[in-house]
Amino acid sequence: MNNCFFLFVCLFVSVFHIFTFLMRHFVFFIAEGTEVYFLKEGERISLTCSKCTQENYDGLYLYHRFLDHRYHKEKEVLFFNSRFPKPSVRSDFTHKVDWNGSFSNLSITIRNLSANNEGVYRCVYHSQGKKDTSCQTYILHVKEGTEVYFLMEGEDISLTCSQCTQENYDGLYLYQRFLDHRYDKENEVLFFGSRFSKPSVRDDFIDIDVGNGSFSNLSITIRNLSANNEGLYSCVYRSYGKMDTCQTYILHVKEQKNDTIKTPEPERCHVSQNLMTAVILVCLFFSVVIAFILLFPRVKQRVKKENHTEENGPMNPQSSTEYVYEDMRKNPVYSRVGPVQRPQA
The missing domain is CATH 2.60.40.10 (Immunoglobulins)
Structure with a gap:
């Protein structure tokens, strides 16, 4: 149990650092205003194209592009001329697309979805002499049903x-x-x-x-x-x-097997031996690094002191404190005061 707890703590710390690194260095995003749908084959989806500005546009286009970029150019699904009462659907989508609404707010339904309908769909409003305006974007993921x-x-x-x-x-x-x-x-x-x-x-x-x-x-x-x-x-x-x-x-x-009933064993933590070995080695490595960082200054100071002693060499007898002490005894300090007066017999 202690080994499992130790392992989980190490894994948690590692995952936390990896997640922090990814969040700092990578950004995963979907463009603002994009709606993503996960669908199955045979289902249907309704997409809404509506004006996002007050400009007077000449036409509305619904474009489709495959997610795997099999075609670099977008394919036109539907076109709605502002002067006409209804849109025109391209031949590839004639039997799959229904519509309802007006030029400024059009609902488009794609029926009986298949893998070929997967991709990015854009609602683009166009006006002559002006830049096209992409108002809505949809991403369809169609999974085999x-x-x-x-x-x-x-x-x-x-x-x-x-x-x-x-x-x-x-x-x-x-x-x-x-x-x-x-x-x-x-x-x-x-x-x-x-x-x-x-x-x-x-x-x-x-x-x-x-x-x-x-x-x-x-x-x-x-x-x-x-x-x-x-x-x-x-x-x-x-x-x-x-x-x-x-x-x-x-x-x-x-097949249904008739196994004998066994007494349930207490739950154990089953950990791969290779994974356990790898985690222990990583922890040992960091322990050695921390110990080295803590002990290195002391070892360095001691080695420096020993090197300093070796450079100075053995003490000179003339400068030895013992000889200085002997000289002081041979020439007592009180001899400078004068001869010692001895009592007369």
């Missing part, structure tokens, strides 16, 4: 299949493909025809229940999961000449 589940054998899981566009589809299919690709072809789990009142489940999947729901929003529950239920599940809506994969799920099913 796959949900991953880690389950144990015998558990249940509910999957939802719902339409991701406003198209009129003829049928809904739920497909399964094994993760280890034992079969190249997907297995059909369920089919729901738009003209039928309920879906039909294939014979190989008897443990599937279909709860309350509709063709456009169906909840599917797989009960008593086993290793055979592991894999990739896709909700696919089909119509003549068109197919959209709206939801994707990955199920990892782990």
Whole structure:
């Protein structure tokens, strides 16, 4: 326990100094007025372009640029001329973009998002002979719409299949493909025809229940999961000449082990031996440095005194205090007063 406390203290001090260094030398920022969104494929997002000054502008542009800079030049998504009653959407976004509002305050909705819609979007107002004004900036991060589940054998899981566009589809299919690709072809789990009142489940999947729901929003529950239920599940809506994969799920099913019940042991601090060794070496290094700083002045003073004694060498007998004392006895001080008078017999 003492070792763990010592280790955590050292790590805390190190992290604090690293954080202080980063804050002093680096600045991470997003431009003021930028809104950032994290979305999944198939979702929708509404962006608002509105005038940020009182200038009279000729046109409104919505530009798009990829985050990874695959194209250096911004791509025009939409243009709204102030003299026209409605904006014009470029061909690449015709089936994905809806709009609502006016020239000075326009709401733009992008439907059925995909990885190609990820990037930076700018609302730019333009006037002839003047500098363009960028009023709003949005950053969209679009994540693949796959949900991953880690389950144990015998558990249940509910999957939802719902339409991701406003198209009129003829049928809904739920497909399964094994993760280890034992079969190249997907297995059909369920089919729901738009003209039928309920879906039909294939014979190989008897443990599937279909709860309350509709063709456009169906909840599917797989009960008593086993290793055979592991894999990739896709909700696919089909119509003549068109197919959209709206939801994707990955199920990892782990085997249930019947382990003997063990008495829980007290919680211990498990620390990597290499990490512990590194921390101890660092602390020892700083201890040696501190000891050197404290002892160096004393050692230096003592060495200096010894060197001074060696330079002076042994004392000269003529200058020895002992010989001076002997001279003083041979020539007593009281001899200067006069001869000593001795009493007569």
